[in-house]
Amino acid sequence: MRPINRIALGRAASSWLARQQAALDRDHALSAVHHWSARRQTMATNGVVFALRSMAGIRNRCMYCGDSEACDIEHFRPKGKPEWRANVFDWGNFLWICQPCNRLKNSVFPVMDDGWPMMLDPAIDRIWDFFDFSPETGYLVPISEVGTIAYMRAAATVSEGNSRLSYEVILGERQRAYRNLKRSAQIFFSSEQLEEDVEGFIQATLDSGYPELVEWAYSLRGREIHPFSSLSNDAIFVERLRSAMNNAYPGVW
Ligand SMILES: [Zn+2]
Numbered sequence: 001m002r003p004i005n006r007i008a009l010g011r012a013a014s015s016w017l018a019r020q021q022a023a024l025d026r027d028h029a030l031s032a033v034h035h036w037s038a039r040r041q042t043m044a045t046n047g048v049v050f051a052l053r054s055m056a057g058i059r060n061r062c063m064y065c066g067d068s069e070a071c072d073i074e075h076f077r078p079k080g081k082p083e084w085r086a087n088v089f090d091w092g093n094f095l096w097i098c099q100p101c102n103r104l105k106n107s108v109f110p111v112m113d114d115g116w117p118m119m120l121d122p123a124i125d126r127i128w129d130f131f132d133f134s135p136e137t138g139y140l141v142p143i144s145e146v147g148t149i150a151y152m153r154a155a156a157t158v159s160e161g162n163s164r165l166s167y168e169v170i171l172g173e174r175q176r177a178y179r180n181l182k183r184s185a186q187i188f189f190s191s192e193q194l195e196e197d198v199e200g201f202i203q204a205t206l207d208s209g210y211p212e213l214v215e216w217a218y219s220l221r222g223r224e225i226h227p228f229s230s231l232s233n234d235a236i237f238v239e240r241l242r243s244a245m246n247n248a249y250p251g252v253w
Pocket residue numbers: 062063064065066067068097098099100101102164
């Protein structure tokens with residue numbers, strides 16, 4: 001679950017969505033799921049999917065798990081539930097996710113007593129405001145005090161029944177990405193740190209797998225770990241890395 005920036009949708013696509021939503025609002029007998037399915041294809045060409053893909057960044061990975069390739073529009077607030085009917089064609093409710101996450105998410109969407117979603121929304125909630133990363137296990141570990149709303153939301157988001165974020169395969173991939181990050185940092189640290197070394201380092205870091213881990217490594221707890229600790233002391237270097245990451249994955253850091 002990496003942070004993403006929601007971009008503004010073009011005017012034509014926005015008004016198309018508004019028209020579809022108005023049809024649902026007008027006719028209460030109209031099935032939201034059917035109305036959506038009948039119009040899903042149009043979104044491949046009218047700018048909606050294009051906007052979501054550009055939000056997803058260079059590797060087109062799922063906005064939830066970050067692991068598999070994204071291929072489908074996800075309704076953060078489920079389209080099949082009557083209480084979210086007003087959000088079926090709501091741009092702010094769309095994410096771009098993979099098939100396994102979509103299958104899982106279809107059935108679950110816990111809410112708090114006041115109706116606010118328990119699940120964290122990658123377009124609104126920033127991963128490192130809620131979690132720490134454990135290099136030893138690959139888990140995302142909630143950082144807030146037990147019993148707080150922030151803790152409950154974080155715990156719900158990584159719960160195995162609600163998302164794939166704690167699945168064994170994803171823990172393994174997250175750890176692999178961490179090792180890749182560490183390796184590229186080590187290679188750069190031991191190099192002469194010439195311009196070509198910086199470029200190679202940035203490319204390797206971009207390729208490391210889970211881009212959200214780069215912020216963790218260079219500006220959060222990873223700074224306690226060598227070689228991130230030494231490299232992160234150079235503010236200009238860190239800013240250059242941050243800028244490259246955000247170019248590739250808008251809003252990630
Ligand atoms: Zn996914």
